[in-house]
Amino acid sequence: MTQTLLHQILDYANRADPYPIYEELRKTPVHHEADGPYVISTYYEIRSLLHDPRISSDARNLASGNADPLAEPASEQSALPPGFLRLDPPEHDRMRRMTNRHFGPPHSPRRVDQMRPELHDIVGGLIDGIGDPSRIDLVEEFSYPFPVTVICRLLGVPREDEARFHTWADTLAASLDPDPDADAAERDKGAAEARMQLGMYLAGLIEERRKNPGDDMLSQLATTKSQDGQMTTMELLSTAALLLIAGHETTVNLITNGMLTLLRNPDVLQRLKTEPRLAVPIVEELLRFEPPVQLLPQRTTLADIEVRGVTIPKGSTLWLILASGNRDPQRFENPDHFDPDRPDIQHLGLGSGIHSCFGAPLARLEAQFALSELARRLDNPRLLDDPPPYRQNAVLRGPRHLRIACDGVRP
Amino acid sequence: MLGDGALAQLKREGRIVVVGASLAGLRAAETMRAKGFAGSLTMIGDEPCEPYDRPPLSKGVLLGRARADRTALPRLRSVDATWRLGVPATGLDMAARRVRLADGDEVPYDRLLIATGVRARPWPREEEAELDGVFVLRTRDDGSALARRLDEGPKRVLVIGGGFAGSEVASACRERGLPVTVAERGAAPLVGALGGVVAAVAADLQREHGVDLRCGVMVTALEGDASGRVRAAHLSDGSTVETDVVVVSLGALRNTEWLHGSGLGAGPRGIACDAGCRAFDIRGIVTDDIYAAGDVARCPHPLFGYQFLSLEHWGNAVAQGRIAAHNMLSESIDRLPHMDVPAFWSSQFGVNIKSVGVPSMATEILISQGSLESRRFVGVYGYQGRVIGAVSFDHGRWLPFYEELIEKTAPFPPQFTTVDRHADGQRPLDADFPDPSVPSHGPTVTLSGYSPADRRMTFTPAH
Structure with missing residues (x-):
């Protein structure tokens, strides 16, 4: 029996290379299987829908949507309200504005830039700490600890607590995966439990920061009053959980996908060694070529919407396959070729519209630092497994391990 | 007419003159070189400095955060041009294909691009x-x-x-x-x-x-x-x-006085050109060797009833400069129309204002997202039952959607619901534009009728 395209996307067997499935999908830009979501796979259609105010990201709309066995169930029935990723305006705007006040322009234009020396030191320390150069697991030794350390410092989470929230974050990230074979009830229970535990941990931390505020984001979020008022404890908890998880589970894949891609394209890796500035277009091309967030499965239509002649009825669930749009030959010439010299790389890797990646400036900088330093310091690096073993998750896609070897680590 | 080989010859050894060394002129020059133009390129500008960016002048520069002499436009590629800066053009001889300069020089051309822009309207x-x-x-x-x-x-x-x-x-x-x-x-x-x-x-x-x-x-x-x-x-x-x-x-005055008497269709409203940026002469006949781009150009737009449209917008200068350059160096069948939907932004009193389309053409407005009271909203403008423009206050990320509605001539008022719809957005309001014949501060988008040779408009200063 042939699998439907939807099942093929989710099938772990296709994790290492989902792109042929996406190519098949693009033949039907609006793909719909009985009772399933409407799957959008072409660049221009995805981009339009990302700016379409008739689309809701609100978890509550999704829950009241159709009886879709593949869609994520109402798994958020835990102690925490949804983070702003799962809210619509005006609540979304208010929460994002209050959070951004301590992260980016106009109120904190230099925050990310000021982290440069710290990022440099963390990257340097991790590369210094690489054990046997003939068997490196890049994920364990580098790509995972780097962004975790960074998000901990930014938020003000003590590094020694990392192991505890590592488990919670992993469980929550796994719950974003609409895997048809998993036991949904079991998964939701696990996710709710993890969310609860994480919430309690953060609540303790926030209480402490309120008493002794530092210059970290958690302290600032907990103590700032602005025109938008002050975040309630619940809002603060869900925002902190969102930042923590998003900061954990995406950058790790960007860096690992990046190194994997560079090792598969040795000419580009060689150039990066001598031209660290090439890291900027390399990271942009990576966000197109191997985006860490492959698809957005959590949006709902608030009205009947016509896309390429197909009417998507009100209340339908949409899947926007960002990684497919990024390989759409209608938009990108020779899309399956990794080419950091592309004159315009306006990818969908960080989304677009009001939910476009909040942490984008930090993630870009992290990946640029990570890849340019790895390229400079690892002597003759090579892949030990190709393809590497992947994580189960089809949404937040990336290798579980990336085993590489090199002749030595340069100072 | 370009016969066989004429275009190749133009690209190889032709003479292109660009009058106006600002955003539109520079981006046009870069496009010409990118398209393989290997002939001589002369950039004429009345200001003594190289092309610079104007938006910071009313923002960062006045706040002391940026210096006016540090706003040079980034160069996207080398243009390898002869720069005649600080020397205004004073006349055009269409028959002899020459531009006259204030210092008495004459510069011959095979193709001319006019991007002289506008200047501030002085106190009368x-x-x-x-x-x-x-x-x-x-x-x-x-x-x-x-x-x-x-x-x-x-x-x-x-x-x-x-x-x-x-x-x-x-x-x-x-x-x-x-x-x-x-x-x-x-x-x-x-x-x-x-x-x-x-x-x-x-x-x-x-x-x-x-x-x-x-x-x-x-x-x-x-x-x-x-x-x-x-x-x-x-x-x-x-x-x-x-x-x-x-x-x-x-508001602004278009820098077209130097063309007076040249026979080109230029006047106070700008230089009339076709959708491909080719300038009209005073008889309404399109030229094939003179192009216009940027603030000084007015060209018919299919989305707005083919009326001539003048736009004093940054993005328009870039897009039109590129289109003009492309068309100058193309056979007629390969030419492209300039059809971008007008768009601009402003930043004031802590609010980011963006607009697409031609709001000033509208009779009605619907606040489709957010609310006027919160000062965070999207307003959709309607004209004769279709969407003609949109404006956002701190809601700029939604505008691409409305731009598509304008391009598709979607019906007004929009029949669908959206996120964040308030009481304001239940029914359209009178958009309440002033009588356009009464000059005020000068909107930066102007529709100026159908005549390519319209030179009759005069401005009556306030008194």
Whole structure:
């Protein structure tokens, strides 16, 4: 029996290379299987829908949507309200504005830039700490600890607590995966439990920061009053959980996908060694070529919407396959070729519209630092497994391990 | 006509002259080289400096965060041109294909691109305009002179004209803590560009930020002291504003005087050209060797009834410059139309304002997302049952959706619901644009009829 395209996307067997499935999908830009979501796979259609105010990201709309066995169930029935990723305006705007006040322009234009020396030191320390150069697991030794350390410092989470929230974050990230074979009830229970535990941990931390505020984001979020008022404890908890998880589970894949891609394209890796500035277009091309967030499965239509002649009825669930749009030959010439010299790389890797990646400036900088330093310091690096073993998750896609070897680590 | 080989010859050894060395001219020149033009390229500009970016002049420069002489436009590639800077063009001989310069030189061309842009409309009474402390804001020199004067901490700044530029100046002054009066002839600031409904929000915003906003008034005279410094302004309501800095922000004049008598279809409304940027002559016949781009051009737009449209927008200068350059170096079948939907942005009083389409053509407005009261919203403009424009206050990320509605000539009012729909958005309101025949602060989008040779428009200064 042939699998439907939807099942093929989710099938772990296709994790290492989902792109042929996406190519098949693009033949039907609006793909719909009985009772399933409407799957959008072409660049221009995805981009339009990302700016379409008739689309809701609100978890509550999704829950009241159709009886879709593949869609994520109402798994958020835990102690925490949804983070702003799962809210619509005006609540979304208010929460994002209050959070951004301590992260980016106009109120904190230099925050990310000021982290440069710290990022440099963390990257340097991790590369210094690489054990046997003939068997490196890049994920364990580098790509995972780097962004975790960074998000901990930014938020003000003590590094020694990392192991505890590592488990919670992993469980929550796994719950974003609409895997048809998993036991949904079991998964939701696990996710709710993890969310609860994480919430309690953060609540303790926030209480402490309120008493002794530092210059970290958690302290600032907990103590700032602005025109938008002050975040309630619940809002603060869900925002902190969102930042923590998003900061954990995406950058790790960007860096690992990046190194994997560079090792598969040795000419580009060689150039990066001598031209660290090439890291900027390399990271942009990576966000197109191997985006860490492959698809957005959590949006709902608030009205009947016509896309390429197909009417998507009100209340339908949409899947926007960002990684497919990024390989759409209608938009990108020779899309399956990794080419950091592309004159315009306006990818969908960080989304677009009001939910476009909040942490984008930090993630870009992290990946640029990570890849340019790895390229400079690892002597003759090579892949030990190709393809590497992947994580189960089809949404937040990336290798579980990336085993590489090199002749030595340069100072 | 380009016969076989003529285009190849033009590309190989032709002479292209660009009059106007700013954004449109520079991007056009870069495009010509990118398309393989290997002949001689001459860039003529009346200002002595290389191409620079103007938007910072009314924002960062006035706040002291950027320096006016550090706003050079980034070069996207080498243009390998002969630069004739600081020498204005003074005439055009279409028959001999020559541009005359102020220093007496004549520059021959095979293809000519005119991108002379606009200049600030000066205060109409010359002796008052020359008073010390009276400024306009258009050029780099204007920007640095005004910024220097603001550094000195004037007692009060009077801005004449509450359009986008004037409002940005007022915003920068307030941010610096300087007392500001804005005198606007219309009912509210931005009314000409965005209509009365949205302008009322802009007015509240200004007053809340401490601007002494006077609407429905004209400045009738500027008064200087014995040393020739401006000291006061007299208003049509009989009041007087004591001030030591006056910023005249009454819109722009198109730099077409140098073409007078040349036979080109150029006048106060700009240079008429076709959708491919080829200029019309005075008889309404399109030329094949003269092109226009940027603020000085007016060209018919299919989305807006093919009326000639003049746009003083940054993005338009870039897009039109590129289209003109492409078409100059293409066979007729390969030419491209300039069909971008107009778009611009402004930043004032902490609010990011963006607009697409031609709001000033509209009769109705619907607040489709957010609310006027919160000052965070999207307004959709309707004209004869279709969507013709949109404006956002701190909601710019939604505008691409509305741009698509404009391109698709979607019906107005939109029939669907959206996220964040408020009571404001239940029914359309009268967009409340002022009578376009009454000049106010000069909207930056102007529809100017169907005649390519329209040279009759005159401006009657306020008095």
